[in-house]
Amino acid sequence: MGTKASRAVTRRDLLKMSAAGVAVAGVASMGLPVVAQERKRIALAHPDRAADYFQGFMNAALAEAEKRGYDVLQSFSGMDPQKQLAEVNTWLAQGFDALIVLALDANAMAPVVAKVHEQNALFISYANRIEGEDGFIKWADRDAGALLGAYTAKHIKEKLGGGGAEVGFLTATNIQVVTDRIESTREAILAELPDTKFFEATALNAPDALKATQSLLQAHPAMKIVICCTDDGALGARSAYQNSGLGPDNVLIAGFDGAKQNLELVKARDPYLQVSMALDIGDIGRRVIDIPYQLWNGGPESETHVLQEYKLVSHETAEADIDTILSVYS
Amino acid sequence: MNTAEAKPAVLELRGLSKSFGPVHAVKSVSLSIYPGEVIGLVGDNGAGKSTLTRMMAGTIRPDTGDIVVAGEKQTFESAQDARRAGVETVFQTLALVPGLDIVENIFLGRELLASGPLGAVTRTMDVAAMRRRVQEGYERFGLGLPDIRTKVAGLSGGQRQVVAIARAVLWGSRIVVLDEPTAALGVKQTELVLSFIEQLRSHNVAVVFISHNMQHVMRVADRVCVLRLGRKVFDGQMSALTGTDLVALMTGAATAVEQVAAAG
Amino acid sequence: MTRQQILTWTQRNGLFFALVLLIAIFSFASSRFLTVPNMTVILLQNAVIGLIVVPGAMLILCGLVDLSVGSIAVLAAVVFGQAMDSGFGLPVSMLLGLGVGMLWGAFNGYLIAILGFSPIIITLGGLAGARGLAEFITQGFTTYGYGPQFALLGNGKLLGVPVPIILFLIVLAIGLHLWYRAPLGRHMIAIGGAKDTAAELGIPVKLVPFWLYVASGLASALGGLIVASQLDGAAVTIGTGMELEVLTAILLGGVSFTGGRGSLFGVFFGLLFVGVLSNGLIQINVSPYVEQVAIGAALCGAAALDMLYQRLERLQVPVEREPNEPVAQGTGGSQ
Numbered sequence: 001m002g003t004k005a006s007r008a009v010t011r012r013d014l015l016k017m018s019a020a021g022v023a024v025a026g027v028a029s030m031g032l033p034v035v036a037q038e039r040k041r042i043a044l045a046h047p048d049r050a051a052d053y054f055q056g057f058m059n060a061a062l063a064e065a066e067k068r069g070y071d072v073l074q075s076f077s078g079m080d081p082q083k084q085l086a087e088v089n090t091w092l093a094q095g096f097d098a099l100i101v102l103a104l105d106a107n108a109m110a111p112v113v114a115k116v117h118e119q120n121a122l123f124i125s126y127a128n129r130i131e132g133e134d135g136f137i138k139w140a141d142r143d144a145g146a147l148l149g150a151y152t153a154k155h156i157k158e159k160l161g162g163g164g165a166e167v168g169f170l171t172a173t174n175i176q177v178v179t180d181r182i183e184s185t186r187e188a189i190l191a192e193l194p195d196t197k198f199f200e201a202t203a204l205n206a207p208d209a210l211k212a213t214q215s216l217l218q219a220h221p222a223m224k225i226v227i228c229c230t231d232d233g234a235l236g237a238r239s240a241y242q243n244s245g246l247g248p249d250n251v252l253i254a255g256f257d258g259a260k261q262n263l264e265l266v267k268a269r270d271p272y273l274q275v276s277m278a279l280d281i282g283d284i285g286r287r288v289i290d291i292p293y294q295l296w297n298g299g300p301e302s303e304t305h306v307l308q309e310y311k312l313v314s315h316e317t318a319e320a321d322i323d324t325i326l327s328v329y330s
Numbered sequence: 331m332n333t334a335e336a337k338p339a340v341l342e343l344r345g346l347s348k349s350f351g352p353v354h355a356v357k358s359v360s361l362s363i364y365p366g367e368v369i370g371l372v373g374d375n376g377a378g379k380s381t382l383t384r385m386m387a388g389t390i391r392p393d394t395g396d397i398v399v400a401g402e403k404q405t406f407e408s409a410q411d412a413r414r415a416g417v418e419t420v421f422q423t424l425a426l427v428p429g430l431d432i433v434e435n436i437f438l439g440r441e442l443l444a445s446g447p448l449g450a451v452t453r454t455m456d457v458a459a460m461r462r463r464v465q466e467g468y469e470r471f472g473l474g475l476p477d478i479r480t481k482v483a484g485l486s487g488g489q490r491q492v493v494a495i496a497r498a499v500l501w502g503s504r505i506v507v508l509d510e511p512t513a514a515l516g517v518k519q520t521e522l523v524l525s526f527i528e529q530l531r532s533h534n535v536a537v538v539f540i541s542h543n544m545q546h547v548m549r550v551a552d553r554v555c556v557l558r559l560g561r562k563v564f565d566g567q568m569s570a571l572t573g574t575d576l577v578a579l580m581t582g583a584a585t586a587v588e589q590v591a592a593a594g
Numbered sequence: 595m596t597r598q599q600i601l602t603w604t605q606r607n608g609l610f611f612a613l614v615l616l617i618a619i620f621s622f623a624s625s626r627f628l629t630v631p632n633m634t635v636i637l638l639q640n641a642v643i644g645l646i647v648v649p650g651a652m653l654i655l656c657g658l659v660d661l662s663v664g665s666i667a668v669l670a671a672v673v674f675g676q677a678m679d680s681g682f683g684l685p686v687s688m689l690l691g692l693g694v695g696m697l698w699g700a701f702n703g704y705l706i707a708i709l710g711f712s713p714i715i716i717t718l719g720g721l722a723g724a725r726g727l728a729e730f731i732t733q734g735f736t737t738y739g740y741g742p743q744f745a746l747l748g749n750g751k752l753l754g755v756p757v758p759i760i761l762f763l764i765v766l767a768i769g770l771h772l773w774y775r776a777p778l779g780r781h782m783i784a785i786g787g788a789k790d791t792a793a794e795l796g797i798p799v800k801l802v803p804f805w806l807y808v809a810s811g812l813a814s815a816l817g818g819l820i821v822a823s824q825l826d827g828a829a830v831t832i833g834t835g836m837e838l839e840v841l842t843a844i845l846l847g848g849v850s851f852t853g854g855r856g857s858l859f860g861v862f863f864g865l866l867f868v869g870v871l872s873n874g875l876i877q878i879n880v881s882p883y884v885e886q887v888a889i890g891a892a893l894c895g896a897a898a899l900d901m902l903y904q905r906l907e908r909l910q911v912p913v914e915r916e917p918n919e920p921v922a923q924g925t926g927g928s929q
Contacts, residue, residue: 055733076726173883201876202885205831207821211639212876218632219624219877232831239825243749261738261827329735410796425794429787429854434780439795441777453776 042292043073043091045101047084051232053259053281056328060285068293079204081105081174088112098122098292106130106176124291126284127177135291135304137284141180141256144277144310148254149188151275151312152225156193159224159250163195166223168216170203170233178204178229181256181277185227204229209236217244225252231259231276238265238272248272258313260329266313267322277310282328284308338401340365340536341386341417341505346395348381355381357560358395365504368527368537370551370568372544374580377557379540386507386538387419388412399505418498419507422514424490428483432475433464435482436497467500471529474522488519492526499535506530507538512546524550544573558582605848605903609863612892613870620874627877634756640869641758642667642817643839644862648769649809651844651861656803657786657853658713660810662702662720664836665728667818668828670695672728674819675737675828684743692815698724699811700804707803721837729830738827748823758820765813766862773858778802787854842889843868846896850904867892 044061048054058074065072073091077083081104088101092115099116103109106128113132116123123130126137156165167189171182189196199220201212209228216223217240226241228234234255241251248271255262258278265273287306294303313322339362348356356378363369373379384390386397388406397404399415406412412419426435442456442463443449449456464478473496475489482490491511498506508527512520527550530537541547547554548568556564556579564579578584621628646663653660674691682690702720705711750757773779784792785799793799814833822828847864849856868889875885 049729055735173881199876199879200881205834206825206827206829207832207834210821210824211872214635214639215873215876218629218635218873219626219879221626232829235825235827235829239749243824261736409794423791425791427784427788427791427854429783430780438780438784439792439797441780443777452771453778454771455775455777457775 040068040070040097040292040296041073041095042070042289043075043088043096043099043101044288045075045077045084045088045091045099045103046288047075047077047079047102047104049076049078051230051257051259053257053279053328056281057285060282060328061289064286064289068289070289070292072289079104079175081108085109085112092116092119095119096121098124098295100124100126100288100292101130102127102177103130104175122292122295124288124295126288128180135295137287137291137306137308139177139279140307140309141177142184144256144312145181145184145186146188147310147312148227148256148275148277149185150192151314152185152227152252152254153189153192155225155250155252156189156196159252163193164197165193165225166197166199166220168213168220168223168226168237169198169200170209170212170226170228170237171200172202172204172229175204181229182227199223203233203236206232206236206239209233210239211236213237213240214244217241217246221246224250226254228253228255231255231257231262234262234273234276238270241272256310258311258325260326263313263322263326266315266317267319267326269315275312275314278313278325279308279310280325280328337364337366339363339398340400341538342396342398343382343386344396344398346382346385346392346397348385348390348392354560356385356392356557359557359560359562360395361555361562361565363505363536363538365536366531366534367553368531368539368551370547370554371538371540371557372542372547372554372576372580373557376559377580378560379557380509381560382557383419383507383509383538383540386412386417387421388417413501413503416503417505417507418501418503419509420491420494420498420511421509422511424494426482426490426494429481431479431481432485432493433461433478435493436460436464436467436500440501463500467496471496471499471526471533473526486519488515488522491515491519491523495523495526495530499530499533503535505536505538507540509540510542511539512541512543520546544576547576548573556580601899601903605899606857606860608899609846609848609860609867609896613863613867616867616870616874620870620877624874624877627874632873632877634759636866636869636873637759637762638756639873640865641756641762642820643836643843644762644865645765645813645817645820646810646836646840647843647861647865648765648858649806649813650840651847651849651856651858652769652773652782653713653803653806653810654844654849654851655782655786655853655856656806657789658706658803658806659717659841659851660702660807661714661717661837661841662698662724663810663814663817663840664833665721665724666695666698666811666814667821667833667836668830669698669724669728669731669818670815671818671822671828671832672731672737672830674822675740676731678740678744679737684741688744688819691819692812695811695813695815695818696808697811699808699814702811703804703807707800707807725830725833732828732830736827736829738825740823740826744823745826746823748820748825758824761816761820766858769858783854785853786850839868842893846892848896848900850900 042065062072073096075087077087084104085108098121101109103125109130113123113130122134124135125133127139129136129138156162169182172178186198199216201216203209203212213226213236226237228237234253237253251272253273254275256277258276258281262273262276263278266276291304341363343359343361345358345360346356347358359382371379385392388409388411397406399417404415427438430438437460442459444454444456448454461478468475473492475492482493495506495508511523515523524546527537527539539547539551551568553566554568554571555562558580617628626632650660650663670691673694674687677687677690698720702717705716706713747757752760781797781802784797785802789799818832821832843865844861845851846867847861849861871888872885
């Protein structure tokens with residue numbers, strides 16, 4: 001599980017933390033009841049409200065916020081890097097105490113760090129990392145890709161007779177989390193099977209993945225493996241295979257995220273969709289609120305600089321273990 | 331044209347008046363129009379020409395007075411009412427759609443449907459019949475227009491004017507009111523329109539020709555009606571008048587009584 | 595041929611030949627491209643967009659636009675999914691899904707066609723609003739697993755032809771009939787090109803667009819249900835970016851965005867052009883960037899041709915027809 005796998009990473013901005021601490025202490029000592037009682041505002045830029053895990057994530061975050069007495073500003077910008085940036089700038093104009101952001105475009109988000117610090121607020125990144133951040137919860141995308149790549153290589157060797165296998169990637173070229181996932185998977189497969197052939201198409205969601213896989217299968221009917229950058233996309237790829245007239249023999253469809261439907265399909269041992277790289281959504285939701293709390297209250301670095309590992313959920317994973325991960329959706 | 335006047339009037343305006351607030355635009359104007367006759371309606375700016383035209387077109391309602399078409403009293407609530415009664419007014423805007431061809435424009439809004447269930451259920455048009463009818467119209471009126479399937483966008487101003495008038499006539503209107511049909515047209519274009527109007531006379535259509543241009547009125551009109559300050563100041567045969575007389579009547583330099591006396 | 599004739603010809607047939615050229619290139623590059631199964635897949639991939647494109651093109655011909663199609667699609671799918679989950683049964687759930695699409699279309703139509711609100715603002719509101727409502731209804735939990743009967747809508751075949759393609763061809767046939775053989779086609783051109791004139795001639799300038807919005811809502815809802823059937827799940831991502839795909843096919847097909855001019859055959863070729871391009875580029879394993887660039891270039895080309903055509907039509911035709919006409923006379927003589 002992700003919680004146990006979380007580990008501390010050395011790097012910390014003590015100065016900012018103490019500044020925030022001084023500010024809090026200063027306000028408290030001035031004895032202004034109204035200001036002192038004002039609830040802290042945490043802006044939570046989680047873009048993908050459409051994702052299946054979103055509600056589990058948000059429930060965990062809101063429960064934690066309730067516990068700490070924080071207000072949460074929710075994001076409605078969607079999966080567009082430009083809109084996300086515009087939304088963050090709107091929040092900056094309104095003012096907040098901490099910004100937690102899943103940056104769709106890490107480079108574009110970098111200048112925001114300084115602006116946040118100008119307002120004496122905290123900048124916390126999650127999913128990927130941004131230079132100058134106060135704390136982070138990084139998804140171990142490249143580690144996950146290495147895991148999935150190794151699993152895929154094993155599948156090729158055992159089921160498809162080794163070399164020369166065809167692998168399809170459904171990806172998006174402009175989102176770093178996604179490219180990290182797919183590139184590291186490709187590298188891990190190539191490390192073991194250098195003569196593997198790769199075909200790439202753009203698809204983040206199920207309807208697009210359905211069309212892309214249909215096209216890929218027309219060109220490469222012998223392609224047995226499709227790796228999708230999201231679990232939603234994996235569902236579309238599965239539909240394409242199911243209705244292609246090609247059998248499920250030795251097919252492997254894998255996705256990232258640990259979405260409910262995908263986990264249930266893996267649990268039911270679906271012949272097509274066999275892998276989901278699952279994040280512990282509940283733990284992430286709790287931590288995006290807990291990290292600012294820890295920073296304001298001098299918590300240890302292990303609680304503010306977190307690397308969140310993925311768990312490879314496959315047909316070999318015990319049903320009880322899948323149920324544990326699924327519990328966040330109930 | 332005395333022969334025409336022997337027939338009953340096809341359109342009669344009886345004591346029409348219209349005020350806009352304190353302005354009396356038209357004051358008790360009566361006019362009879364006979365089949366096969368072109369009547370020129372002239373007057374200076376503000377004489378009440380356009381108000382009278384719009385009452386005939388059905389776009390404004392008279393305060394008092396009656397409009398009688400072929401002996402039947404009519405109340406026009408809209409332009410469609412006027413058209414249905416057989417009074418078709420062609421305004422300067424022409425009401426043509428440039429993106430459609432001549433046939434499509436002539437039948438726009440009243441397309442012919444195929445007979446039987448094909449037309450009734452599927453709303454399938456009888457395209458061939460519409461083309462045939464326009465082609466027949468071309469021959470009957472000797473229309474000097476390009477091919478019937480030419481887009482109106484590709485027609486000259488005069489040709490568009492002729493299409494707009496032809497639409498009225500092909501739809502069987504016995505009374506056509508033309509609002510400044512030759513304004514903004516060149517010599518050749520004007521000739522196209524005027525010769526078509528002359529053609530209409532021989533097809534027993536009554537034409538009300540509204541114009542500023544005295545030469546054009548004198549060229550085609552059998553009879554002329556002069557409006558001044560909302561009142562009819564002259565109504566008589568064109569042949570009895572000269573251009574100078576007309577201008578004098580319009581500007582009020584002469585009165586109808588003097589003119590008639592002079593002419594008599 | 596005069597310059598004007600060449601342009602007219604290019605504007606009418608350019609897209610068709612570009613499509614033929616594209617197919618030729620891909621056939622040359624990949625032996626698996628020009629096959630019956632792949633052509634079927636291309637039609638299948640574009641059947642849903644195609645359904646929505648037909649009323650969409652009619653709206654644009656009237657000088658209007660519907661940007662809310664993708665969001666209506668997802669809302670219909672989500673309402674269907676929730677109804678299935680609540681045990682309404684397949685027929686009622688499908689009717690609810692289609693009904694919500696029609697209702698949203700009627701709402702668009704009432705505000706835009708009857709009350710005269712801006713089509714861009716109202717349907718842009720629908721683009722955000724309908725999807726937001728869909729997300730609110732699901733609360734993040736996608737429903738899935740609707741059984742084999744519903745799967746027939748997206749995955750079934752009739753005489754070997756996938757059901758979505760059949761539905762698309764039926765809608766296209768109705769569209770072509772209305773566009774070319776029924777009075778509606780001319781009326782739409784009149785509404786889009788000269789609305790006041792159309793009204794003066796007694797054409798229902800409000801009711802025609804109203805019912806087109808209803809049709810657009812219904813087609814979008816049907817599209818949403820087809821995708822939900824194909825995925826066997828009412829994913830909240832259904833219909834994402836659909837409005838742009840629909841607009842691309844229509845504008846590539848040469849329907850003037852200002853209304854009053856266009857051909858539904860052209861739109862059909864525009865739809866195929868985009869479909870062939872994205873399928874073919876995946877087949878030859880070219881970077882996904884190229885697809886966007888190619889579609890962008892084709893759109894710019896179509897726009898440039900359209901503008902040139904309009905200018906030449908305005909400037910040259912009257913002069914050409916009457917060579918003896920003095921230049922300053924007639925409507926078309928001066929610039």
